[in-house]
Amino acid sequence: MSQRGVIVGKPYERLSQEQVEIINRTSLDLLKDPGILCYHEESVSMLEKAGAKVKATREGEHDAWWVSIPEKVVKQALDTAPSKVTLGARNPENQVVMDAEVTRIHFGSGSETNYWLEIEPETFSSKKDGREQVFPVMKKSRGNLGFLARSAHLANNLENLDFFIRNVNVQDEDVTTENKDVNVFFTSLNNITKPVVGGIADFNQLKQVVGMAEIIAGGREELVKNPVTSFITSVIKSPLQVVAETAEKLIEIARMGLPVVISTSPQGGSTAPIDELGMVAQVNAEALTGIVINQLANPGAPVIYGAVPVRARMDDLHDMYGVPEFCHYNMACAQMARHYKVPCYSTAGVGDAKVPGVQAAVEKMFTYTAVPFAAPDLLHYAFGLLDKTQTFSPEQAVLDNHQIGMVKFLHRESGVTAEAAEETRKVVREVMNSPYRMYARHARKMLRKGGIFEGFPFEGESDDQDETLLKLHERFKQIEGEEPEHLPEDMCKKIFDQTPGLLPRLNPHAK
């Protein structure tokens, strides 16, 4: 079985059991009154049949229903929702195996940014003394399928990245609403052997994407066992509204028996209360709503409690990620999901900064060090995201990979056992009786069995310049030179034959 991710031995419990219960109670009360505002008729029917009280209304041009969800409906959904969910992968060794009762955390990328920001080193000469020096210059481009392929290939080669959520929004001229999903899913799956998780833009392409995944997995049953792609649905529009089109996708994915993340992303200060209790009570109610609809559609379907609560900036109401409240929200949500014994999808590692550098490093390191202590099963947004998720920087992703390696190492077991203590006594006695009393031999043993962290691999030699970005660029280019792990030719042929809308230029085996 895959052993990706790292076990957090003793998760930090920010909330006491009493506080967990207060939030649970508040969320359940909110689901009853005011209830949710649902724009999806089928969801309303299922909820009503299960025991919810429904009242029709009109919201602008749309039919809508106020739905008061009683506690027993939520409880029943939580009873049927599995605590174990597996995200499959082209290489089964890369599967992400989640168990809400085992505190193993996995780190992933995401989400779709509009810009690709790459470093182009350039030589400048000093106006003062003519001295030449190389500096990293940033080149910003709009996202396209080419960048998506490169980011998937990069993600495949970042050893600390456990699952892939596409991080580039494609804006190619030949990509339309009608063919976008098949092309982005194919580009992802064709370049990475780790779990691919993503949203579906067009309901009509869901079956084609699943068909493609079935070909890769080796059939329908095999896909359910090894779901090489899983889905994300933003079924909730905060506060507490169910979006019709997304609910339709959520129900269909549940019926297919494929894993789906219920992702809800309220902003504290605008679409949710800014205080921790208010935010967590609402985001929790929203995640529970998604789980209820999913489980009503197919009891026992694999579902993941997804919470992406963020705080608003007070000067312009943009999202703000690198702040303590963000950690409070996400840590509390991870604890709520564990309380319900449902795997949790959480967030950390976004830089509010526009470019890689000191600000980005501070913001990222702060959140993806803190949030993992609460041990969510999945931590997305952790690689390369800048400018509040507007920009993906591959060099930043390379740095994040290293930083996340440190976080994973931080959570390693202490190694304190009675057996190890005997060895310690032996080592100290031996060293105290040696001429120089140095532990070099012991350090070497630890070094060789991977017990010593590598240190910072992007250290420069300059006395007057931080060369980290240039070193990251070198490493990124080195990774780009690695051979891609494309899907085999016969598989590609089958996929292209059976998937309308796939752009022939994406076939790596095309003559």
Next chain:
Amino acid sequence: MKEELIERIVENVLQGRRDKDDEGIEEDYAGEPGVAELVQEALDNGIDTNTILLEGLSKGMEQVGQKYETGEYFIPDMLTAAEAVEAGMKIMEPHLAGEGESEGKGKVIMATVEKDLHDIGKNLVSIMLKGSGFNVVDLGIDVPAARIVEAAEEEKAELIGLSALLNTTMVNMEDVVRELENKGLRDKIKVIIGGAPTSDDFAAEIGADGYGKDAFAAIRVAEKLLSGGNK
């Protein structure tokens, strides 16, 4: 037989194995002879000390140095390899004395200067010098200048290696140079210095002969100074 034995000495230096009880970097060395046993076996088979030293122990250390340069080996690997060489040298000592070559690459007095209690850097250099074939007398920490010079004179050393970690104690290095001058020994005994606050410039300022920015640099400087016909 001879080539194979020498090759195994090199291999065990690379593995940092002093004797049969030591683990290697790789597994499956348990119980196999280490450098001490192999050197003894080589001597028993009539292989001369010069061959053991140059083609076995020194060659092993050279390869360790190369692996360090390429990032394959780290300081603990170098130190354990140097310890393995030292274990082999101990076995060879009585035989070397008989051949009148007991000084190896030269005799070095090592010390951390007066009022300074730090010894990691000094120990590192001492171990590495031994591993590289120098005969090292380590006086320890907090050693007054007069005692260092006295020991160098008694031991007929050609080189003094001084270490200091503090800005407040590095000035005591100069006392050693002055003491050598006062005793008329300055032409016979070279002085190298090292330690975090020291530098090439500081070495020049106090009249030392060389500065090692790390243990490997110190060895290179020592080899250069003692191969210059100044013995």
